[in-house]
Every structure is written in structure tokens, then in C-alpha cells.
Amino acid sequence: MVRKTAGLSRNREISISEFFEKNRHILGFDSPAKALFMTVKEALDNSLDACEEHSILPDIEVTLEKVAQDEYTATILDNGPGVPPLEVQSVFGKLLYGSRFHAMRQSRGQQGIGITAAVLYGQISTGRHAVVVTKEETDDVAYRFEISIDITRNEGIIHKREATVWDRDHGTSVSVTLRSRYQVGRQSVFEYLKETSVANPHMDLKFRDPDGKVFHFPRSVKVAPKPSVPVKPHPLGLELGEIQQMASSSEEKDMKHFLMNSFNRVSANVASEILEKSRVSGELDPAELTTAQIKGLMAAFREVKLLPPPLDCLSPLGQEFIRKGLRSNYEEQHPSFYSRPVLRSPSVYNGNPFQVEAGIVFGGDLPSDEQVKIVRFVNKVPLLFQQGACAITKAIADMDWRHFGLDQKQGSGIPFGPMIVMVHILGTKIPYTSESKEAIAGVGELSSEITAALRYVARDVRRFLNKKEKRKQINEKFKLIRDLIPSISEKVSALMEMPAPPIDPVISKIANVVFVTEEYRVEEETAEVKCTVYNYTRAPRAIVIYPDPPVGEVDGLQSYDTGTIEPSHSATFEYRVKGVSKNYDGADYYFTGIDPVYVQGAEPLPADWGMGGVTVEEVSE
Amino acid sequence: MKEVKEVLKEKVLRNVYTALEEGEIPSLSLPSRNRDNIVLDERFMVWKYGDNSVTRSAKTIDGAQYILKSLYVSEFIEEMLRNHKTSTLREMYYISEGWGPGKFNSQDESDMTAEDLEVITALLREDFGLRPEENGASVIGDVTFEERNRKGEFKKINCKDDVGDGGYTIPYSVESDKLRLKSSNASFILAMETGGMFDRLVENGFDERHNGILVHLKGQPARSTRRLLKRMNEELNLPVFVFTDGDPWSFRIFASVAYGAIKTAHISNYLAVPTAQYIGITASDILTYDLPTDKLSDRDIQALNSELKDPRFQTEFWKSEIETMLSINKKAEQQALAKYGLDYVTDKYLPDKLFSGGDLE
Numbered sequence: 001m002v003r004k005t006a007g008l009s010r011n012r013e014i015s016i017s018e019f020f021e022k023n024r025h026i027l028g029f030d031s032p033a034k035a036l037f038m039t040v041k042e043a044l045d046n047s048l049d050a051c052e053e054h055s056i057l058p059d060i061e062v063t064l065e066k067v068a069q070d071e072y073t074a075t076i077l078d079n080g081p082g083v084p085p086l087e088v089q090s091v092f093g094k095l096l097y098g099s100r101f102h103a104m105r106q107s108r109g110q111q112g113i114g115i116t117a118a119v120l121y122g123q124i125s126t127g128r129h130a131v132v133v134t135k136e137e138t139d140d141v142a143y144r145f146e147i148s149i150d151i152t153r154n155e156g157i158i159h160k161r162e163a164t165v166w167d168r169d170h171g172t173s174v175s176v177t178l179r180s181r182y183q184v185g186r187q188s189v190f191e192y193l194k195e196t197s198v199a200n201p202h203m204d205l206k207f208r209d210p211d212g213k214v215f216h217f218p219r220s221v222k223v224a225p226k227p228s229v230p231v232k233p234h235p236l237g238l239e240l241g242e243i244q245q246m247a248s249s250s251e252e253k254d255m256k257h258f259l260m261n262s263f264n265r266v267s268a269n270v271a272s273e274i275l276e277k278s279r280v281s282g283e284l285d286p287a288e289l290t291t292a293q294i295k296g297l298m299a300a301f302r303e304v305k306l307l308p309p310p311l312d313c314l315s316p317l318g319q320e321f322i323r324k325g326l327r328s329n330y331e332e333q334h335p336s337f338y339s340r341p342v343l344r345s346p347s348v349y350n351g352n353p354f355q356v357e358a359g360i361v362f363g364g365d366l367p368s369d370e371q372v373k374i375v376r377f378v379n380k381v382p383l384l385f386q387q388g389a390c391a392i393t394k395a396i397a398d399m400d401w402r403h404f405g406l407d408q409k410q411g412s413g414i415p416f417g418p419m420i421v422m423v424h425i426l427g428t429k430i431p432y433t434s435e436s437k438e439a440i441a442g443v444g445e446l447s448s449e450i451t452a453a454l455r456y457v458a459r460d461v462r463r464f465l466n467k468k469e470k471r472k473q474i475n476e477k478f479k480l481i482r483d484l485i486p487s488i489s490e491k492v493s494a495l496m497e498m499p500a501p502p503i504d505p506v507i508s509k510i511a512n513v514v515f516v517t518e519e520y521r522v523e524e525e526t527a528e529v530k531c532t533v534y535n536y537t538r539a540p541r542a543i544v545i546y547p548d549p550p551v552g553e554v555d556g557l558q559s560y561d562t563g564t565i566e567p568s569h570s571a572t573f574e575y576r577v578k579g580v581s582k583n584y585d586g587a588d589y590y591f592t593g594i595d596p597v598y599v600q601g602a603e604p605l606p607a608d609w610g611m612g613g614v615t616v617e618e619v620s621e
Numbered sequence: 622m623k624e625v626k627e628v629l630k631e632k633v634l635r636n637v638y639t640a641l642e643e644g645e646i647p648s649l650s651l652p653s654r655n656r657d658n659i660v661l662d663e664r665f666m667v668w669k670y671g672d673n674s675v676t677r678s679a680k681t682i683d684g685a686q687y688i689l690k691s692l693y694v695s696e697f698i699e700e701m702l703r704n705h706k707t708s709t710l711r712e713m714y715y716i717s718e719g720w721g722p723g724k725f726n727s728q729d730e731s732d733m734t735a736e737d738l739e740v741i742t743a744l745l746r747e748d749f750g751l752r753p754e755e756n757g758a759s760v761i762g763d764v765t766f767e768e769r770n771r772k773g774e775f776k777k778i779n780c781k782d783d784v785g786d787g788g789y790t791i792p793y794s795v796e797s798d799k800l801r802l803k804s805s806n807a808s809f810i811l812a813m814e815t816g817g818m819f820d821r822l823v824e825n826g827f828d829e830r831h832n833g834i835l836v837h838l839k840g841q842p843a844r845s846t847r848r849l850l851k852r853m854n855e856e857l858n859l860p861v862f863v864f865t866d867g868d869p870w871s872f873r874i875f876a877s878v879a880y881g882a883i884k885t886a887h888i889s890n891y892l893a894v895p896t897a898q899y900i901g902i903t904a905s906d907i908l909t910y911d912l913p914t915d916k917l918s919d920r921d922i923q924a925l926n927s928e929l930k931d932p933r934f935q936t937e938f939w940k941s942e943i944e945t946m947l948s949i950n951k952k953a954e955q956q957a958l959a960k961y962g963l964d965y966v967t968d969k970y971l972p973d974k975l976f977s978g979g980d981l982e
Contacts, residue, residue: 476682479682480685483722484689487689487722487723488685488689491692492692496635506641
């Protein structure tokens with residue numbers, strides 16, 4: 001079999017190369033370094049999509065081996081559902097396979113070009129075939145394929161197919177050998193894997209680099225995300241070519257049923273109205289539609305009253321995924337604050353539903369003299385290229401970040417400071433600036449939704465900074481009462497050579513309050529906290545204290561009742577916070593049982609106390 | 622020296638102690654030491670602090686720290702007096718390192734606190750045993766002093782015959798227990814802002830030719846320089862002329878010599894020479910002499926505008942010169958006169974300013 005088909009003629013080989021050379025920028029294989037990145041990306045995107053559709057928690061292994069100078073083999077192994085053996089030839093060997101227009105869904109992969117392009121690039125650049133091993137759960141054995149592409153017929157060529165024993169229930173392994181270069185840095189395989197792990201905290205990923213070094217990105221959420229739901233396309237979300245393709249491949253026999261059954265939000269009445277306005281016969285065979293008629297239909301789509309597309313087909317990451325994803329990947333930089341992630345309500349752009357989510361990581365060891373790090377995702381896939389051209393970057397640059405302790409010239413441009421901004425845009429069809437799909441186009445609705453999401457998380461950062469400032473003020477007041485007034489009394493009495501007068505009356509005049517203060521020390525991710533409540537009022541007081549650290553989990557005691565504290569006396573309790581960094585910055589305190597005017601260093605307990613904590617518990621390890 | 626201790630006790634310590642004893646929040650009050658609180662003392666014709674006062678209360682952390690620091694400084698002063706020591710302001714700043722919550726954050730802060738204690742107690746920092754580190758402003762001319770040396774002997778110095786080209790160096794204290802003014806054959810004192818101009822006049826023999834005493838102010842003059850000018854003016858009856866650059870900062874140098882400085886307004890009657898005359902570069906001179914100039918900086922413009930609101934500059938002369946300078950947007954150095962040759966300043970500019978107005982002959 002190998003002998004029969006391996007002898008592609010010299011001429012044809014050149015024509016394939018030419019085809020690919022002309023189109024490699026569109027497909028993203030512009031440079032050797034990027035080719036390796038693209039191969040890993042396409043295979044990984046497919047694996048994660050397949051796992052998500054089948055509600056499987058993905059276990060992925062990515063291996064890069066150097067086989068010769070500038071030649072690498074990339075192997076991506078997953079525990080996905082496996083590919084039916086009969087479809088392998090098309091899935092890995094046919095460009096545009098799977099780009100079906102009868103259903104749209106939010107997915108990582110793009111139009112089904114991806115992995116085939118990687119197979120093709122490997123074939124052109126090294127002459128080697130791709131190797132695919134795949135097993136479905138229902139099969140007893142796995143199948144191993146050696147595959148290349150017949151470009152003139154746009155078809156996969158199977159060179160070798162054999163059954164093999166594989167010690168897994170299901171999964172797929174793809175190996176492509178290609179001419180390329182391995183590099184590290186901002187636009188590298190490693191960065192892509194790391195950011196993918198941020199957006200997919202339900203994935204367990206092992207990466208073996210060409211030096212044999214293994215990196216593990218462990219799973220931090222043990223629930224598979226809600227799969228996205230495929231929906232029929234909305235009439236306003238399609239381009240002429242797409243409608244043409246739908247019509248020519250439709251199984252419907254007449255236009256009326258084609259409109260009713262292939263599109264979302266088109267009822268029998270609406271279909272009749274469209275046909276009337278566009279003067280297209282309801283009896284016409286969709287396959288016979290002319291370009292002029294399609295243009296007429298598209299004009300009619302805009303004239304009739306169409307409901308917006310359904311919005312429940314999207315699958316956002318959600319607050320906990322973002323929180324866990326950011327935390328497990330950036331914790332080594334000991335940030336002092338993670339914003340509450342925000343998920344905006346779905347909106348519609350040109351008939352396509354989309355949604356924006358965002359989160360911020362702030363402070364700690366993040367570098368304060370560099371531009372903030374922008375982490376961009378589309379449909380759970382990181383974007384590493386063309387940051388400057390992207391609507392996400394523009395929305396960040398257009399916001400004034402100077403209130404947040406960040407440097408920004410005249411309040412615009414990418415700010416400098418200890419911050420990571422994560423923005424995720426999800427939708428069935430995302431507007432990109434170009435075919436390479438590396439930057440999002442700033443169409444109105446999308447930009448304003450990104451800005452709204454950024455505002456929300458930025459406000460959260462400001463709240464954090466304000467609280468920090470307030471805590472500082474309270475600590476100062478406390479220092480005044482505990483240190484300065486006693487020191488003044490002591491010093492002035494010594495200089496006057498007189499006995500020191502009692503200072504309690506002065507102290508209660510300066511601060512007629514109950515002070516809640518804490519001291520802590522951090523050892524091995526645990527903060528040992530000592531919280532002291534001082535009664536500087538003139539009457540006995542009792543108060544219940546609830547500690548609320550912004551990071552980590554309180555170990556043991558969740559609240560503390562001081563009992564009665566006499567004036568000028570104090571009560572102390574101790575607790576631990578687990579899972580904190582060495583930059584732990586103290587807790588917020590809430591209280592009940594006392595008039596708020598008498599309390600400093602704590603806030604009245606909010607009505608929804610404890611409700612937020614429950615969801616955290618559900619997904620925590 | 623027991624006196625100083627008693628004054629500190631009465632004016633500073635007792636206030637604080639009594640407040641605590643009565644269960645009140647301690648505080649210290651003193652006149653506010655800013656431009657808006659200086660008024661003309663018509664008896665001495667110098668500018669002093671007015672009636673506005675500031676109160677630093679222990680109610681706030683800043684106020685409490687201020688009071689505590691003042692107590693530490695008081696204690697430090699008492700210790701020095703007891704041990705017959707003095708220290709520089711800079712030494713006190715470093716010593717405060719050991720004062721825990723009373724530690725100063727900068728030398729400006731510790732200098733300011735020492736000055737505040739002067740204001741509150743109506744004593745001088747010399748009484749506290751505190752002195753500035755640097756001084757070294759110089760005098761050349763026919764005047765004879767007797768200065769007490771370290772051995773306690775008074776030694777006679779004539780600032781024309783007994784000194785080199787650098788002149789006589791003014792010590793940090795010029796009170797009569799340290800410096801006696803014996804006699805002078807000069808007919809005026811010319812105080813200069815810059816060392817370059819001082820050297821030029823010395824080289825050109827201006828002092829001998831016109832029988833003047835030259836004093837180098839070294840920029841904003843130190844207290845002892847101003848005090849010596851004041852004593853020579855009063856005790857030797859010599860008129861004082863101030864020769865500076867033509868910019869807002871030079872106007873302030875003149876103001877501190879003639880009217881009293883804002884920071885030391887509590888002792889203006891002891892430092893200022895109200896009859897001193899300005900013969901520095903003016904905005905009119907820039908035009909008349911067509912001097913080489915620099916453009917005013919933003920800070921210069923700010924300073925000039927602030928001077929327009931400064932009560933000390935509310936005279937026709939100053940208002941018109943400041944406004945002219947703002948409108949031509951230019952300033953000039955005194956050495957810009959060298960445009961017309963090295964001798965121009967001594968042969969033409971100074972004689973014109975000093976003698977043709979009829980003040981001197």
C-alpha cells in the first residue's frame with residue numbers, strides 16, 4: 001500500500017507546495033516556529049472540543065521530539081471519544097471537512113481546516129505521513145493509521161491501517177512531523193498551553209518539551225463544563241457564500257421548507273413573508289437558487305421582523321472556572337488580589353449571539369514596571385498573536401487605569417503595573433480582523449460589551465484598594481491609641497518629673513470605639529492569625545466577629561463571640577487561613593451584635609453572608 | 622541655662638501634661654508660618670508673624686507624632702544644656718533615629734520642629750545649643766572684628782589686611798559673646814548673591830576704590846550672615862546694598878535681608894535690615910542694558926505670581942518690576958553684565974546704581 005501511493009510525482013509535489021505556500025499565512029503557518037505552535041494548537045483545540053461535546057474531563061499529553069535539525073514530531077494524545085475508523089480519512093485528510101453550515105455552535109476549532117493543515121504542512125515540509133491512533137469506547141482494539149493528503153482530490157490517503165492494542169478506554173493520538181523551530185516566550189507552545197490551562201481548568205495537561213522536560217498543568221476543577229448547544233444559524237448571521245452552500249447541500253425540496261427548517265427564528269409565516277418580499281417562489285428547489293435571488297433573500301431578512309437568536313446555546317467558563325484557572329496558573333506570582341470574575345449577559349452581533357467574561361489578577365510579585373499582561377481568549381482558546389490589533393487590547397487601552405495605582409500616560413494606552421487582565425469572548429461566530437483569526441474586530445456591540453466587563457472587574461480592584469487604604473487608616477488610628485498617646489504621657493511626665501496621669505479618658509475622647517485588629521504570620525501557605533478586639537468605649541460591649549480573608553479558606557472557626565468586654569479591656573481569638581501566599585495581606589472583618597457607629601476595623605455583616613461561599617465549596621478540591 | 626529649661630517647661634511641657642491630667646486631648650499651638658500670616662511690624666519696619674495660629678492636636682496621628690517629636694527634642698535640648706554640649710541640626714536629625722515613634726522622617730522636618738520650638742518659646746536655637754552645619758559666607762573690606770577663638774581669647778581681625786582673597790569667613794554665631802564689631806572706615810556694605818560676582822569685585826579692587834565692604838551672601842543667606850549685616854548696619858552705621866541676579870529667587874534673597882524671611886519671621890527684628898536697598902538686576906535693567914537672558918521656567922512664573930500676592934512685595938517698585946518680568950518672560954544673571962566687558966560692572970553698572978541716585982558719593 002505504501003508503495004502504491006507514496007510515489008507522488010515530482011510535479012504534483014511542487015503544486016501542493018505552491019498551494020500551501022500561497023495560503024500558509026491564512027492558515028497561520030507563516031514561520032517554522034509558528035508552524036509547531038499551530039500544529040499543537042489545532043490538535044489540542046480538537047481534543048478539547050471533542051471532550052467537551054461528550055462531557056469528558058480531558059487528560060491531554062503533548063510531546064515534542066526533535067528528530068533532526070529543524071525537524072520536530074508533535075504528538076497530542078487525548079482521552080476523547082475517539083474517531084470512528086471510517087471517518088479518519090476525512091477528519092485528518094480532507095480540508096474543510098466538518099464545516100457544516102446546517103448547525104452552528106460555539107467551538108474552539110475553526111471551520112475544520114485546522115488539523116488537516118497541520119498534516120499537510122508536515123507532509124510538504126518533511127515528506128512524512130501523519131500517524132493517528134484512535135479508539136472508541138465500544139471498540140476492543142485501537143486502530144493505527146498512517147495518513148497523507150491527496151491535494152488535487154482534497155482527500156486523505158491511508159498508507160497503513162492496523163489494529164493495535166491500546167491500554168485506554170478511548171482516545172486519540174495524532175503525531176505530525178514537520179520542519180519547524182522550538183522557541184519559548186510570549187508566542188510559544190508553552191505559553192499557549194499555559195493559557196489554555198487557564199481557560200480550561202477542568203483539563204489535566206502534561207507537556208514534554210524537546211529536552212525531555214515534563215511540565216504538569218494539573219486539573220483544578222473536577223467538573224466538565226456545560227457543553228455548548230448547536231443551533232441553526234440565524235438568517236442575519238450569514239454571508240452570501242454560506243447561504244449558497246447551505247442551499248446547494250440542503251435536503252429540503254422547496255424554498256419554503258428550506259427557510260423554515262434550516263434557519264433559526266423562521267416560522268411558516270415569516271418564511272412566506274421573506275419569499276414574498278424577495279420574489280422567490282416557495283416551490284423553487286433550493287439547489288437552483290441564483291446569486292441574485294440570494295441577495296434578494298438577504299435584503300428580505302433585514303426587512304422582516306425576526307426575533308433575535310436564542311442565547312442559551314453558549315457555554316461560558318463561569319466565575320469558578322475563571323477563578324480556579326487564574327489561581328492555579330498565576331499563584332506562583334503570589335498576587336494579592338483576584339477580582340470577582342464577571343460574565344456579561346449574552347448579546348447579539350449581526351444575528352450571532354456572543355458573550356464576554358473577564359477577570360483580573362492584581363498585585364503581589366507581578367512586575368510593576370512592565371505593561372500589564374493581557375490574556376485574550378475566544379471560545380476558550382488563547383490568542384497569542386496580533387495583540388495590538390485586537391479589540392480587547394483597544395478596550396483596555398481606552399480605559400483610564402490611573403485610579404488603580406497603574407501608570408498610564410494621559411490615561412490611555414496599555415497601562416504599566418502589577419496586573420493580568422483576562423478577557424474571554426464566546427459566541428457562535430466571532431468577528432475577526434483577518435482570516436488568520438488572531439485578533440478580534442472592534443465592532444460596536446462587541447467593544448462596548450468588553451468595556452462594560454472591564455469596568456466591572458476594575459471596580460472590584462478599586463474596592464480592594466480602597467479597603468486596603470481604609471485598613472491602613474484604621475491601623476494608624478490604632479497605633480495612635482496604643483503607642484503614641486502612652487508615649488506622650490510617659491515622656492512628658494518624665495520631663496516634668498511628675499507621675500504619669502491615667503490616659504483612658506483621653507483615649508476614649510479620641511476614639512470612642514471598639515477596635516478590631518489582627519496580627520498574622522504566614523508559614524507554608526497557612527496564615528496564623530491573632531485577632532484582638534479592644535473596647536475603648538466607656539461602656540461594656542459584646543460583639544460577634546466574622547473573618548473574611550480575600551484569599552484562602554478559613555480553617556475551623558467561622559465566627560467568634562467575644563462575650564462582654566469591659567471598657568479599656570480586650571478579647572483575643574486565633575484562627576488559621578489555609579492556602580495563602582507569603583504576601584498574605586490580612587482579612588476583612590464583619591460583625592454583628594453592636595451599633596456600627598462604635599466599631600472600627602470591621603463592617604456590619606452583609607445580609608447575604610455565607611451564600612457566596614457555598615458555590616465555592618462545590619467545585620473546590 | 623536653667624532659664625531655657627524653665628521656658629521649655631512652661632511653654633511646651635506643661636500644656637501637654639495639664640491636658641492629659643484633665644482628661645483633655647493634648648495640643649500645641651503656634652503662629653502659622655506661611656506667606657499669608659506675615660504682617661509689618663511698624664516699630665521695627667520688618668515683617669513678622671501675624672495672629673493666625675495652627676494647633677497640632679494629638680487627635681490625629683500626625684498631630685500626636687508632632688507632639689511626641691517636640692517632647693523628644695525638648696528632652697534632647699535639656700540633656701545638651703546639662704552636659705554643656707551643642708550639636709548641629711543634622712546631628713540632631715541623626716540622633717533622632719533612636720527615638721522610636723519620635724524619629725524624624727527628614728532633616729527638613731527636624732529643622733522645622735526646632736524652629737517651631739523657637740517660635741513657641743521665643744528663644745533662639747543658639748539658646749538650645751543647636752547650630753547649622755555649613756556657613757562660610759565671607760566678608761572683604763575695611764572692617765575690624767574681634768572673634769573669640771576656641772581658647773576663649775578674642776583675636777582682632779581686619780577684613781582688608783588680615784584675610785586672603787577668600788575673605789573673612791562668617792562664623793555660625795555672630796553674637797557679641799563670640800564676635801565684637803570694633804571699627805570700620807568703610808562707607809557702605811555691598812552684599813552679593815553669587816561667588817563669581819564677589820570674586821570679580823575683589824579682583825577689580827572695587828572695595829578699595831569705593832571704600833566699601835563686600836559680603837558674599839552665598840545664595841539665600843544664612844541667619845548668621847543676615848545677623849552680621851544687621852549688626853554692622855546698626856552698630857557701625859553702614860548702609861546695606863544688595864546686588865543679586867534678576868529672577869524671582871533673587872527677589873526673595875533681598876526680601877529676607879531687608880524685610881525678614883517667612884521661615885524666620887519670629888526673629889525678623891533681629892535679622893532684617895529694613896533700610897537695605899536693592900541694586901540687583903531688575904526687569905527694567907534687562908531692557909535698559911539689553912542683557913543676555915534666559916526664558917522664565919514654569920517654576921519661575923509660579924514664584925513671580927506668588928510674589929505678587931506676598932505682602933512684602935506690595936510696593937510700586939516691586940509690583941511693576943515683577944509684572945514687567947512676567948510680561949517680557951525673561952530673567953538675567955548678574956554676570957550677564959560681562960557682555961560689556963569684565964570691568965563694566967565695577968566701572969559703570971555699580972557706580973551708576975550706587976552713586977548717581979544720590980545715596981552715596
